[in-house]
Amino acid sequence: MRMGPGLQHFILQAELLSAYRAAVRATRPLPDPQTRRETLDWLRSDIERLRGEMDDDVIRSNLQTFQRNLKTFGPSLSISGLSGIGAKLIGQKR
Template identity: 80%
Template sequence: MRKGPSLQNFILQIELLRAYRAAVRATRPLPDSHTRRETLDWLRSDIERLRGELDDEVIRSNLSTFRRNLKTFTPALGMSGLSGTGAKLIGQRR
């Protein structure tokens, strides 16, 4: 019998989704739709491979790496408004 996800695993999965959603929002200022699509595909692939992961340490480690990469990556493209968890994004909704 396979053991299901723990409460901690569930919470970490939610944190992954939050990080991904923040990353998606942060790509809105990209002017080129092709570049935005490629960026979203790259971000999604990182999150997608952790979808069925049950090891909390693996998720925690990858979440940390994802956030660190995103913080490094966003200023390079001129994307603003992503300064951590729970922060309001700057800009207009289109």
């Protein structure tokens, strides 16, 4: 008898969504709208691939890869605020 997704699955899905939101916010400083759109499309395709995934290990692995990619590509794209700590993003009030 197979049970539905457990609590860990929902936690991982929430972490994945949170990582995507942070990535979207981090792309705001990109000056070229076309570059930002392409970057967002690339990030979204990674997340969409995992939408229906039920294996927690696959989600966890892809979440780690997604976060690692953001840290790797962030500086090369001149994206600031990837860590979200102390960085002021455009449109964010302090």
